[in-house]
Amino acid sequence: MSPDLDVAVVGAGMAGLTAAHELRRAGLQVRVFEQQKHVGGRMRSVRHDGYTIDEGAEQVSDQGYRATWELLARLGVPKDHVPSIGTPIGMWRDGRARPGVADRAAVFSGAGLLPRARVDLARFLAWAALHRGEFDCDRPERTPLGAATVREFARRYHPDLHDYLFQPVAGSFFGWDTARSAAAPMVALLLAVGPPAGWRTYHDGMDLLARRLAEGTDVVTGAEVHEVVTENGRARLRVGDDVVTARSVVLSVPAPVAARLHANAPADERAFLSACTFTPTLKVSCLLDRPLAPVSRKPLYILLTPDAEDDVLSAIIVDHVKHPGRAPSGKGLLTLMADPRSIPGLLTAPEQQITDRLVRAATRYVPGLETAGRKHFVHAFAHGLPEATPEALRLRAPFMARGVRPVEYAGDWVMLRPASEGAVRSGTLAASRVLSRLRPPPTAGPPLPASLAAEENLS
Numbered sequence: 001m002s003p004d005l006d007v008a009v010v011g012a013g014m015a016g017l018t019a020a021h022e023l024r025r026a027g028l029q030v031r032v033f034e035q036q037k038h039v040g041g042r043m044r045s046v047r048h049d050g051y052t053i054d055e056g057a058e059q060v061s062d063q064g065y066r067a068t069w070e071l072l073a074r075l076g077v078p079k080d081h082v083p084s085i086g087t088p089i090g091m092w093r094d095g096r097a098r099p100g101v102a103d104r105a106a107v108f109s110g111a112g113l114l115p116r117a118r119v120d121l122a123r124f125l126a127w128a129a130l131h132r133g134e135f136d137c138d139r140p141e142r143t144p145l146g147a148a149t150v151r152e153f154a155r156r157y158h159p160d161l162h163d164y165l166f167q168p169v170a171g172s173f174f175g176w177d178t179a180r181s182a183a184a185p186m187v188a189l190l191l192a193v194g195p196p197a198g199w200r201t202y203h204d205g206m207d208l209l210a211r212r213l214a215e216g217t218d219v220v221t222g223a224e225v226h227e228v229v230t231e232n233g234r235a236r237l238r239v240g241d242d243v244v245t246a247r248s249v250v251l252s253v254p255a256p257v258a259a260r261l262h263a264n265a266p267a268d269e270r271a272f273l274s275a276c277t278f279t280p281t282l283k284v285s286c287l288l289d290r291p292l293a294p295v296s297r298k299p300l301y302i303l304l305t306p307d308a309e310d311d312v313l314s315a316i317i318v319d320h321v322k323h324p325g326r327a328p329s330g331k332g333l334l335t336l337m338a339d340p341r342s343i344p345g346l347l348t349a350p351e352q353q354i355t356d357r358l359v360r361a362a363t364r365y366v367p368g369l370e371t372a373g374r375k376h377f378v379h380a381f382a383h384g385l386p387e388a389t390p391e392a393l394r395l396r397a398p399f400m401a402r403g404v405r406p407v408e409y410a411g412d413w414v415m416l417r418p419a420s421e422g423a424v425r426s427g428t429l430a431a432s433r434v435l436s437r438l439r440p441p442p443t444a445g446p447p448l449p450a451s452l453a454a455e456e457n458l459s
């Protein structure tokens with residue numbers, strides 16, 4: 001019996017929607033199954049009373065988002081729909097905000113670094129410039145940093161570089177513990193995206209690209225996939241109470257979910273899937289009756305609150321500065337990001353308790369916050385961001401060299417890149433692997449004998 005579909009995609013986040021888009025363009029019959037009632041995954045936005053609230057991702061960048069920009073251009077989204085944010089990031093230190101984080105001028109201004117540490121920031125930037133060509137976000141396992149953790153790498157420099165730069169950046173943007181995550185993916189990503197002056201956001205919510213990709217794609221929402229089994233070179237999925245068969249499946253869900261769904265995954269896949277752990281994320285959106293922001297001598301888009309200064313929050317994002325359309329005129333929208341250390345104790349707490357805890361912690365930086373909140377939304381992702389541990393880094397090369405099979409994977413974790421560009425890149429990669437199996441190029445010649453094909457898959 002012929003299968004129901006050419007390709008079943010599991011998950012309508014950026015990775016799954018990108019893969020589905022590419023495969024549909026190639027003429028295949030594709031259906032996306034999404035357990036939620038909406039698309040976007042960790043890049044979803046919700047609308048409430050004139051506010052546009054980004055549940056997960058907050059921004060993209062001019063640089064380092066090549067696949068995203070290509071997709072936007074193909075879908076006809078003009079660049080002015082992704083406007084520049086253009087407001088600096090600050091670091092909280094010793095009772096005040098220090099603007100200019102991740103800016104080259106921080107070598108002089110400090111942006112929270114002591115004078116001695118600024119010299120080491122200059123050393124780090126010079127080293128990074130020298131080795132720039134050896135950092136490729138698509139191959140984080142091949143850099144001069146090997147599998148060193150962020151904390152180990154930071155030991156080359158003044159302790160401030162860890163405490164007031166690498167740790168707050170890793171903790172707030174990636175949800176990482178610097179003792180657990182590898183430095184190479186982080187340095188590669190920072191070099192690729194460049195300073196905050198180049199950061200942008202989608203004008204009407206971070207879900208813009210997901211919504212555009214979903215238009216014209218066969219997406220079934222509210223459809224949870226419970227199991228994926230491969231047999232006789234095809235895949236069988238249990239979707240709700242139904243069974244669906246497909247020539248290929250793209251599992252576009254976080255690695256721990258993929259490992260659970262694809263119980264008979266080959267050993268070389270399982271090792272990497274198990275190593276691709278995630279950290280949870282937790283944030284509270286505060287819909288304000290006025291445009292409050294952290295106290296600072298210069299307006300800020302984000303205030304980072306390092307572990308050395310705060311154990312409840314990792315950052316405060318000023319969404320109404322990010323884009324004026326995020327809040328109604330005269331109102332404000334702030335996002336309070338929980339410190340990764342405080343998340344395990346809060347994740348299962350009642351929403352009111354989470355809100356109270358984060359708002360109380362934030363009033364230190366934003367006086368008046370406790371009385372300005374009209375409504376709060378809590379956003380929790382148990383699988384928030386891929387950790388990119390040294391173990392995952394070590395296992396990535398063999399995983400990427402595996403042969404093409406009925407079940408492919410997509411997701412930011414495949415690239416060990418905790419950003420939406422990683423999800424998009426992984427989606428295009430998974431699509432090309434599926435196509436190479438279902439639509440081998442005409443010049444490929446006759447199929448290899450099974451023994452030779454197995455050898456080629458190992459190379």
Ligand SMILES: Cc1cc2nc3c(=O)[nH]c(=O)nc-3n(C[C@H](O)[C@H](O)[C@H](O)COP(=O)(O)OP(=O)(O)OC[C@H]3O[C@@H](n4cnc5c(N)ncnc54)[C@H](O)[C@@H]3O)c2cc1C
Binds near residue numbers: 043
């Ligand atoms: C708090 C936070 C802030 C971030 N900030 C940024 C940022 O500023 N810039 C940036 O570029 N990136 C950012 N990111 C990262 C970015 O959001 C992700 O890299 C990207 O959205 C991941 O896309 P994905 O498709 O790999 O996974 P997901 O978005 O997680 O998509 C997976 C989808 O699969 C669905 N699913 C899961 N299980 C099943 C099942 N059994 N059956 C059917 N469907 C299922 C899920 O509901 C989900 O929709 C942030 C992430 C978080 C959490």
